[in-house]
Amino acid sequence: MSESTDTLIEKSYAKAISYTEYRTLVAQLAGEGKSTGPDQSEALTNYTQLNDRRMKRWDKTLKFNEETVEKILRVDRKITWLVLTESWCGDASPALPVMNKISELNSNISLKIILRDENIDLMNRFLTHGGMSIPKLIAVDDATGNVTGDWGPRSKAATILVEDYKREHGKLTAEFKEDLQVWYNKDKGQSVLNDLLNLL
Numbered sequence: 001m002s003e004s005t006d007t008l009i010e011k012s013y014a015k016a017i018s019y020t021e022y023r024t025l026v027a028q029l030a031g032e033g034k035s036t037g038p039d040q041s042e043a044l045t046n047y048t049q050l051n052d053r054r055m056k057r058w059d060k061t062l063k064f065n066e067e068t069v070e071k072i073l074r075v076d077r078k079i080t081w082l083v084l085t086e087s088w089c090g091d092a093s094p095a096l097p098v099m100n101k102i103s104e105l106n107s108n109i110s111l112k113i114i115l116r117d118e119n120i121d122l123m124n125r126f127l128t129h130g131g132m133s134i135p136k137l138i139a140v141d142d143a144t145g146n147v148t149g150d151w152g153p154r155s156k157a158a159t160i161l162v163e164d165y166k167r168e169h170g171k172l173t174a175e176f177k178e179d180l181q182v183w184y185n186k187d188k189g190q191s192v193l194n195d196l197l198n199l200l
Contacts, residue, residue, distance in 0.1 A: 003121065005122070009138065015119070018112070023055060035047070048087040051092065054094070063188070064101065071197055072106050077142075079142060079148070080112055083138075085114075091134070091135060098192045122138075134153055136150060
């Protein structure tokens with residue numbers, strides 16, 4: 001018999017790491033020419049190194065306006081944001097720093113990170129169009145243990161860009177992925193932020 005989603009979430013907490021620990025892990029792997037996950041390849045290493053640099057930049061430059069900060073501070077119930085990701089995931093590099101900054105502002109919001117490929121059973125409960133797309137954030141109410149929502153792998157605004165491109169070209173090209181990162185830079189984390197504020 002398969003385990004309930006609640007049980008899988010509960011078990012994953014024991015393996016979860018903080019954002020700081022995740023950043024240390026990604027930086028270490030980038031330095032060693034490796035990535036998270038069972039598959040090791042030059043491409044995944046390159047993405048890991050790229051993401052390490054991107055997250056470093058996002059951590060430094062991310063800004064929230066006063067209204068946003070006030071909204072985050074108003075959250076008065078304990079919630080956990082459990083995020084499935086991997087070091088090589090391009091959509092995670094702009095999203096995780098936003099999640100971290102939100103959780104840093106309000107101690108009621110706890111951010112826990114787990115690796116997708118070590119938590120396939122849980123990942124399979126939160127597929128996107130049948131795919132194991134990451135990052136995937138699962139919002140859990142600490143008092144009840146209930147899942148109150150999920151988010152990912154990218155913001156609504158970025159999803160529209162991706163789906164339009166796929167419709168026109170059949171698949172995502174390396175050029176498009178670069179263009180998407182440029183878009184993320186211009187967006188400055190705001191579209192991810194707006195989606196996540198709706199989860200609160």
